[in-house]
Amino acid sequence: MPVSLHHVSYRPQIIRLGRLILSAILQALSVAGLVCGRVNPYSLSKHSSGCYLMEAVLSFTLPNFTPGRVMAAFLQPQPVPGLYRHSFRQHNLCRRRLVRFSSSRTLNLNVRMLSDTPGQQGQGGENAQSNQPNAYVTPEVAQQAMIDAIALAGDDVQRVAELCAIGFVEALTQCYKVSDAPAVFVVCGPGLTGLIGVYTAIKLKEKGYDPAVHFSHPSKYVDKSSIRKKYDIPVYEFVPTTLEFYFQVIVDALLGVGFDGGDIHAPYWQVFEMLISTRRPIASIDVPSGWDLTTGPRPIDRTAATFIKPELLVSLGAPKLCSKMFAGAFHFVAGLHLPQSYFEEKGISVPVFPGDSHTVLLSSSPFQFTENGEAYGKPGQFNATLYTKNPRRQWVDIDDDMDLWDELD
Numbered sequence: 001m002p003v004s005l006h007h008v009s010y011r012p013q014i015i016r017l018g019r020l021i022l023s024a025i026l027q028a029l030s031v032a033g034l035v036c037g038r039v040n041p042y043s044l045s046k047h048s049s050g051c052y053l054m055e056a057v058l059s060f061t062l063p064n065f066t067p068g069r070v071m072a073a074f075l076q077p078q079p080v081p082g083l084y085r086h087s088f089r090q091h092n093l094c095r096r097r098l099v100r101f102s103s104s105r106t107l108n109l110n111v112r113m114l115s116d117t118p119g120q121q122g123q124g125g126e127n128a129q130s131n132q133p134n135a136y137v138t139p140e141v142a143q144q145a146m147i148d149a150i151a152l153a154g155d156d157v158q159r160v161a162e163l164c165a166i167g168f169v170e171a172l173t174q175c176y177k178v179s180d181a182p183a184v185f186v187v188c189g190p191g192l193t194g195l196i197g198v199y200t201a202i203k204l205k206e207k208g209y210d211p212a213v214h215f216s217h218p219s220k221y222v223d224k225s226s227i228r229k230k231y232d233i234p235v236y237e238f239v240p241t242t243l244e245f246y247f248q249v250i251v252d253a254l255l256g257v258g259f260d261g262g263d264i265h266a267p268y269w270q271v272f273e274m275l276i277s278t279r280r281p282i283a284s285i286d287v288p289s290g291w292d293l294t295t296g297p298r299p300i301d302r303t304a305a306t307f308i309k310p311e312l313l314v315s316l317g318a319p320k321l322c323s324k325m326f327a328g329a330f331h332f333v334a335g336l337h338l339p340q341s342y343f344e345e346k347g348i349s350v351p352v353f354p355g356d357s358h359t360v361l362l363s364s365s366p367f368q369f370t371e372n373g374e375a376y377g378k379p380g381q382f383n384a385t386l387y388t389k390n391p392r393r394q395w396v397d398i399d400d401d402m403d404l405w406d407e408l409d
């Protein structure tokens with residue numbers, strides 16, 4: 001594609017900006033005592049999306065790492081071309097590993113950055129980059145789609161839940177590698193979403209993860225003893241106080257399109273409170289629990305910040321209207337296993353999954369460092385996601401904490 005004069009005139013600015021950003025990253029890492037290094041020459045090319053693709057090599061001398069772990073950092077699959085706009089994900093993955101490495105070596109880190117061409121919007125929230133301009137569905141359409149998917153599967157609710165879980169797990173495993181985040185706590189609700197959560201745990205177990213499921217209330221779909229016996233997956237009926245020590249990711253499979261939009265009922269208070277306040281990343285199935293399907297977090301919850309802020313959202317079939325409010329890191333769509341024409345006939349364009357995939361990345365947001373961790377989304381957005389690598393640590397008086405005794409038992 002020929003590069004227009006208009007773009008050429010901005011190249012030096014982009015180069016300067018890129019160098020500045022890379023140097024700032026390096027400086028931040030050096031200050032943090034993680035690395036010392038330098039920015040090597042880089043190349044700049046025009047990407048098919050119209051953005052500039054900058055490639056650079058950062059040479060790091062790491063205080064601690066093992067070559068095996070560094071290799072693992074580089075073996076991440078590339079995100080979908082053209083949607084990979086936040087650019088620092090690879091770097092982010094590596095950065096997350098740095099603290100664990102344990103001997104002194106040099107690491108060359110390839111950083112790929114897509115810089116916006118002048119005048120383009122950023123990402124996140126309502127401005128999230130999306131390859132589907134007309135992809136949001138109303139609650140009515142979403143509920144009908146679920147009914148139709150179940151009918152198409154011969155009224156086999158279990159089969160539909162399993163198929164949905166396949167797509168969800170495909171998305172989750174792209175974002176949280178088993179080497180990084182093996183222990184996954186799956187919070188299951190009373191309905192179909194909870195059942196998808198159970199199949200998620202089963203599929204994760206098959207992939208080498210170490211999942212556990214939680215039920216605040218019995219589910220009509222699920223035989224808890226078979227989850228334990230057949231699949232060797234622990235089932236919790238309480239929220240462990242030590243959750244953040246033992247689990248790296250939390251799956252929110254509590255409420256989906258069947259949520260009535262009101263206050264959360266009593267049996268789910270404790271787990272809902274945990275989902276609101278946890279510093280572990282949350283991956284929501286279809287709809288972040290407690291979000292109004294159309295408007296997202298209720299005004300009262302926005303004011304009090306009592307709403308779930310997932311880092312990963314996987315919409316089933318098509319994104320619901322409320323997902324316009326999503327400002328987490330990754331938004332995927334996974335298959336509801338309806339014919340391609342299903343949504344198109346309703347005037348809704350849905351993505352085509354590449355190859356044999358059951359999911360596709362719709363949008364992703366840049367992250368920035370904050371003193372607490374990493375905030376996703378644009379500054380000033382009301383629901384930027386917070387992800388903190390280190391869980392909060394607190395002393396627990398075991399005499400006062402019966403849950404802890406339960407766990408020790």
Ligand SMILES: NC(=O)C1=CN([C@@H]2O[C@H](COP(=O)(O)OP(=O)(O)OC[C@H]3O[C@@H](n4cnc5c(N)ncnc54)[C@H](O)[C@@H]3O)[C@@H](O)[C@H]2O)[C@H](O)CC1
Nearest residue numbers: 143146190191192193255256257258259260262263264265
């Ligand atoms: N579940 C079925 O047997 C069928 C569902 N069909 C369609 O699928 C959607 C979704 O089903 P549902 O099981 O309702 O989905 P959820 O996972 O979202 O379950 C919600 C679950 O939570 C309860 N609930 C609702 N509001 C609250 C609240 N404020 N606090 C706590 N709990 C809440 C609700 O009672 C559910 O149990 C559904 O819309 C149907 O379109 C098909 O019809 C086939 C059968």
